[in-house]
Amino acid sequence: MGRTLAEKVWDDHVVRRADGEPDLLFIDLHLVHEVTSPQAFDGLRAAGRPVHRTDLTLATEDHNVPTMDILKPIADPISRAQVDALRNNCAEFGVPIFSLGNAEQGIVHVVGPQLGLTQPGMTVVCGDSHTSTHGAFGALAFGIGTSEVEHVLATQTLPLKPFKTMAITVNGALPADVTAKDLILTIIAKIGTGGGQGYVLEYRGDAIKALSMEARMTICNMSIEAGARAGMIAPDETTFEYIKGREHAPKGADWDAAVEYWSTLPSDADARYDAEVIIDATTLSPFVTWGTNPGQGVPLASVVPSPDDFDNESEKAAAAKALEYMGLTAGTPIKDIKVDTVFLGSCTNGRIEDLRAAAAIIKGHKIADGLRMMIVPGSVKVRLAAMSEGLDQIFIDAGAEWREAGCSMCLGMNPDKLVPGERSASTSNRNFEGRQGPGGRTHLVSPQVAAATALRGTLSSPADLEEKVG
Amino acid sequence: MDKFTVHTGNAAPLRASNVDTDQIIPAEYLKRITRHGFEDGLFAAWRKDPSFILNQPTYTNATVLIAGPDFGTGSSREHAVWALMDYGFKVVISSRFADIFRGNSGKQGLLTAVVDQDVVEKLWALVEANPETQVTVDLEKSQITAGDVTAKFEVDSYVRWRLLEGLDDIGLTMRHVDQIAEFEAKRPTFKPVTTA
Numbered sequence: 054m055g056r057t058l059a060e061k062v063w064d065d066h067v068v069r070r071a072d073g074e075p076d077l078l079f080i081d082l083h084l085v086h087e088v089t090s091p092q093a094f095d096g097l098r099a100a101g102r103p104v105h106r107t108d109l110t111l112a113t114e115d116h117n118v119p120t121m122d123i124l125k126p127i128a129d130p131i132s133r134a135q136v137d138a139l140r141n142n143c144a145e146f147g148v149p150i151f152s153l154g155n156a157e158q159g160i161v162h163v164v165g166p167q168l169g170l171t172q173p174g175m176t177v178v179c180g181d182s183h184t185s186t187h188g189a190f191g192a193l194a195f196g197i198g199t200s201e202v203e204h205v206l207a208t209q210t211l212p213l214k215p216f217k218t219m220a221i222t223v224n225g226a227l228p229a230d231v232t233a234k235d236l237i238l239t240i241i242a243k244i245g246t247g248g249g250q251g252y253v254l255e256y257r258g259d260a261i262k263a264l265s266m267e268a269r270m271t272i273c274n275m276s277i278e279a280g281a282r283a284g285m286i287a288p289d290e291t292t293f294e295y296i297k298g299r300e301h302a303p304k305g306a307d308w309d310a311a312v313e314y315w316s317t318l319p320s321d322a323d324a325r326y327d328a329e330v331i332i333d334a335t336t337l338s339p340f341v342t343w344g345t346n347p348g349q350g351v352p353l354a355s356v357v358p359s360p361d362d363f364d365n366e367s368e369k370a371a372a373a374k375a376l377e378y379m380g381l382t383a384g385t386p387i388k389d390i391k392v393d394t395v396f397l398g399s400c401t402n403g404r405i406e407d408l409r410a411a412a413a414i415i416k417g418h419k420i421a422d423g424l425r426m427m428i429v430p431g432s433v434k435v436r437l438a439a440m441s442e443g444l445d446q447i448f449i450d451a452g453a454e455w456r457e458a459g460c461s462m463c464l465g466m467n468p469d470k471l472v473p474g475e476r477s478a479s480t481s482n483r484n485f486e487g488r489q490g491p492g493g494r495t496h497l498v499s500p501q502v503a504a505a506t507a508l509r510g511t512l513s514s515p516a517d518l519e520e521k522v523g
Numbered sequence: 524m525d526k527f528t529v530h531t532g533n534a535a536p537l538r539a540s541n542v543d544t545d546q547i548i549p550a551e552y553l554k555r556i557t558r559h560g561f562e563d564g565l566f567a568a569w570r571k572d573p574s575f576i577l578n579q580p581t582y583t584n585a586t587v588l589i590a591g592p593d594f595g596t597g598s599s600r601e602h603a604v605w606a607l608m609d610y611g612f613k614v615v616i617s618s619r620f621a622d623i624f625r626g627n628s629g630k631q632g633l634l635t636a637v638v639d640q641d642v643v644e645k646l647w648a649l650v651e652a653n654p655e656t657q658v659t660v661d662l663e664k665s666q667i668t669a670g671d672v673t674a675k676f677e678v679d680s681y682v683r684w685r686l687l688e689g690l691d692d693i694g695l696t697m698r699h700v701d702q703i704a705e706f707e708a709k710r711p712t713f714k715p716v717t718t719a
């Protein structure tokens with residue numbers, strides 16, 4: 054019987070297999086950041102163990118870093134201690150690191166692909182659940198906890214039980230105004246925040262094949278929000294094109310050998326999945342969340358749902374609680390929801406294509422009165438690329454804030470936070486209570502919806518702009 | 524890691540589903556670089572509410588948490604497990620756990636016992652009617668007993684063995700360094716390295 058993409062990558066990394074035990078898998082790339090690593094390095098030190106493969110390990114600073122005045126010492130002493138701990142640990146153990154101020158610094162999941170370090174058929178881990186992003190390249194990439202970080206640092210392997218596989222087949226073509234973000238939000242609303250649990254999701258079908266690498270990363274990034282540890286997309290010409298010529302891409306004969314291997318990875322025609330979900334791309338429209346988990350989403354053109362719209366008691370209760378937290382009334386048109394802050398950034402939508410898409414909508418217009426818009430590139434490279442195209446000026450002219458690279462307002466860990474009751478339209482991936490700051494209210498949106506919302510002041514799609522700004 | 528065989532203690536009923544790790548421990552507590560002392564961050568936002576279950580004197584010394592389905596979703600932060608353990612919890616019972624959370628728990632020695640939702644409902648009713656109810660979780664028998672409730676629970680067999688033996692994962696893997704070296708010797712040359 055044929056094998057799926059996930060099974061092929063798995064099989065190629067088994068170091069040891071024994072009855073009744075998890076497989077011991079080799080890890081090709083281990084990405085490290087300041088939040089989930091200090092206790093792992095502590096563990097190594099306590100046990101007198103070195104980092105086994107510093108050459109397969111890479112650290113970057115992202116979660117805690119400010120996105121303004123980055124050359125000053127980090128103001129919050131605890132954030133500073135965490136970043137300092139990472140720097141000291143990397144120096145002591147010989148791990149390469151991109152610190153604040155370095156031209157390669159940025160969000161860990163933006164940095165790996167942009168350097169060409171993320172390649173098809175690899176196993177990639179990081180102490181961060183959005184490691185699933187790297188699956189866009191046909192890598193098996195997943196988040197791990199701090200104990201596992203220590204395990205990988207010490208041995209470059211992980212003991213793991215095989216995952217089940219789920220195909221998410223997206224047939225047809227996405228309508229012109231529908232983005233990868235709308236698609237993944239729709240998928241999560243459909244299968245639920247627990248729907249992917251225990252599975253590796255493989256996104257496939259015509260609509261997926263047509264996506265750029267950056268859009269594929271947006272999709273895979275949010276696999277974890279459907280409960281799946283990993284999401285994957287079969288590598289193809291789009292993938293190879295993206296990798297070719299990047300700093301860590303294979304060169305010369307290695308390139309040919311790599312492409313030959315990568316071309317064997319897509320799932321076999323007779324491969325069997327443990328589950329399949331089929332989606333008709335042509336029926337989709339811009340999609341946003343109204344609640345406090347990423348599965349609580351609706352089409353932008355609809356209304357805030359009522360708890361009565363749900364069949365089971367726990368969903369009804371969750372909806373009522375979410376409406377209260379979000380300060381929303383059932384039946385309100387989504388497009389009437391007024392937002393205070395628009396955040397464009399994160400490892401979901403902080404890449405150059407996202408910035409370009411938003412800039413194209415904003416160009417020549419002003420953001421709504423009293424609204425704050427923050428543009429936070431996912432990496433220094435993205436920031437510089439945007440500046441070389443003049444995107445920064447478009448945002449600044451519109452009245453938006455142009456920031457330095459980092460996780461920023463994706464999570465309330467650095468100075469960029471919502472205040473209690475403040476409402477945001479955010480291109481990030483989590484709308485949990487307090488995620489963007491205690492009491493903050495988050496609507497997850499695409500970069501295009503973020504841009505249109507910034508101009509109109511209420512949740513909007515670019516199509517809604519035609520009457521108003523023109 | 525300490526061996527886990529049988530645990531008996533008071534239990535707190537947490538009637539909530541989809542308790543994500545941001546609720547178990549908010550991001551602001553993740554900045555610490557030590558491995559202990561996270562008990563103050565446990566359910567920090569909810570604990571500001573005097574009616575929250577752990578603020579009720581009858582449940583403050585609970586060592587077993589009985590939670591709704593989909594416990595531990597969201598961020599991979601292992602701090603969620605540390606916070607639960609630092610607070611004093613030894614066992615969490617739920618009908619469904621998020622994968623990463625369950626994996627993290629197994630590594631630290633926090634037992635995640637999976638039972639049917641109707642067992643959860645019975646346990647909730649029991650400990651709500653009488654907060655002094657002693658809940659016994661027997662890992663050898665994979666069985667929970669409390670009052671008149673007796674139920675089998677599920678736990679991954681490998682994690683169960685490790686918990687019973689008190690073995691740590693890295694030490695186990697280190698037994699296979701030769702096989703790791705063999706694997707490394709055969710890796711294709713086109714695989715990237717992070718060093719220049």
Ligand code: SF4
Pocket residue numbers: 115116160161162181183399400401459460463464481482
């Ligand atoms: S941008 Fe957000 S989701 Fe991505 S790594 Fe940073 S905090 Fe995590």
